[in-house]
Amino acid sequence: MANTTTPHITIVGAGLGGLTLARILQVNGIGVTLYEADAARNARPSQGGTLDLHPESGQWAMHQARLEREFLAIARPEGQSFRLLTKDGDVLRDEVAGEEEMDRPEVDRSALRDVLMDSVDPDSIVWGKHLKQVRPLEDGRHELHFSDGSTAQCDTLVGADGAWSHVRPLLTDATPSYTGVSFIELGIPDTDHAHPEISAFVGYGTLYVFADDKGIMPQRNGDGRIRIYVAFRCDEDWLTTASGIPFDQPAQAREAIRGYFADWAPQLQELILRSDDVILPRPIYMLPIGLTWQPTPGVTLLGDAAHLMSPFAGEGANLAMRDAAELALAIVAADGDFTTATAAYEKALFPRSTELAQESADNLDLSVSPDGSRQFDALMRRYEAAGQ
Numbered sequence: 001m002a003n004t005t006t007p008h009i010t011i012v013g014a015g016l017g018g019l020t021l022a023r024i025l026q027v028n029g030i031g032v033t034l035y036e037a038d039a040a041r042n043a044r045p046s047q048g049g050t051l052d053l054h055p056e057s058g059q060w061a062m063h064q065a066r067l068e069r070e071f072l073a074i075a076r077p078e079g080q081s082f083r084l085l086t087k088d089g090d091v092l093r094d095e096v097a098g099e100e101e102m103d104r105p106e107v108d109r110s111a112l113r114d115v116l117m118d119s120v121d122p123d124s125i126v127w128g129k130h131l132k133q134v135r136p137l138e139d140g141r142h143e144l145h146f147s148d149g150s151t152a153q154c155d156t157l158v159g160a161d162g163a164w165s166h167v168r169p170l171l172t173d174a175t176p177s178y179t180g181v182s183f184i185e186l187g188i189p190d191t192d193h194a195h196p197e198i199s200a201f202v203g204y205g206t207l208y209v210f211a212d213d214k215g216i217m218p219q220r221n222g223d224g225r226i227r228i229y230v231a232f233r234c235d236e237d238w239l240t241t242a243s244g245i246p247f248d249q250p251a252q253a254r255e256a257i258r259g260y261f262a263d264w265a266p267q268l269q270e271l272i273l274r275s276d277d278v279i280l281p282r283p284i285y286m287l288p289i290g291l292t293w294q295p296t297p298g299v300t301l302l303g304d305a306a307h308l309m310s311p312f313a314g315e316g317a318n319l320a321m322r323d324a325a326e327l328a329l330a331i332v333a334a335d336g337d338f339t340t341a342t343a344a345y346e347k348a349l350f351p352r353s354t355e356l357a358q359e360s361a362d363n364l365d366l367s368v369s370p371d372g373s374r375q376f377d378a379l380m381r382r383y384e385a386a387g388q
């Protein structure tokens, strides 16, 4: 319920979206409580790979969060370098980004999360609070029920709790569906020293290879690790059933995965064989494109909770941060009147996320296809011709 004198915003989820919202509200003097499922700040061993932050979204949000200097300290402009190969190893594109190119610099997700986490009042984050359910109360407030049996009540609630949001059911029945594509995450540590030839092959940024309804996408991370996503167009449970890949036996799993790429260039097969024992199946999900909901007093969503999409547009984290910044600024502009703020925020949110969710789905179809690398190259040519 709107409270124009002492607004206090409850956020569920301390991912990039929830932290950005908390930070911008706090720098504007608005109180926040952030409930996070993880038991502690460093409870999760890995926060994921590298992201490029876009000027109109991720970078803009860091500006609104007054964290530009901190962002520049962790940005890796050379990480924008990009190579596109055919499965035979023929180079379709080889773009090397210079140190001065700050259009879309790469940043390690863990470093970005640390910057945001350090900027938020630690007392406003409540760790180990896995939200199980939200109950609307008769007075318009909400009651949060956590897995540890505890409860909390709030006037205003923002679901920033990602793909499988437990706040979302207050607003819509929509749930994520499988995209038809699954990734396996692999990685090669300390590549410069351990495998200089692989390091040179991948380059300073990302390498993409798509063919035969499959893909191999290595990306250099700031810590010297090359993280590799291997993509398959397949049924939702194929990786863990019919594929025959024994994920609990790393040596055999590497060999089984390589077997699916037996007629691809030897350097691409080497990427799989040289990876370490972190071998994780990751089916890719999305929410319906164009998802909206009726304005509902006291509650809204941001980031993946609002518009989960496949990573093929490279927008998910950027959008989560932009949503967060727009919502925070709307709350400030409305002097804490949450209903007015969410109406303005959602009006812009829906068309923005619909457009990018469509782009992401189109890019997935085009890339994980029989002739993906050449399709991808043609798409980039069309963008270039249009001056984008």
Ligand SMILES: Cc1cc2nc3c(=O)[nH]c(=O)nc-3n(C[C@H](O)[C@H](O)[C@H](O)COP(=O)(O)OP(=O)(O)OC[C@H]3O[C@@H](n4cnc5c(N)ncnc54)[C@H](O)[C@@H]3O)c2cc1C
Pocket (backbone or CB within 6 Å): 012, 013, 014, 015, 016, 017, 018, 035, 036, 037, 038, 050, 051, 052, 129, 130, 131, 132, 160, 161, 162, 163, 164, 165, 166, 183, 229, 282, 302, 303, 304, 305, 311, 314, 315, 316, 317, 318, 319, 320
């Ligand atoms: C393989 C892959 C590669 C990607 N690459 C890119 C990329 O290059 N660029 C890009 O912009 N995006 C990328 N994305 C998308 C990006 O990761 C997400 O869009 C982004 O993390 C969304 O941020 P968020 O804050 O909305 O949610 P999340 O990052 O998922 O954060 C949600 C937070 O809520 C917490 N939480 C979850 N459930 C509960 C609960 N019930 N109770 C309490 N807390 C809860 C979680 O622990 C987490 O801290 C990629 C995604 C994948 C899968």
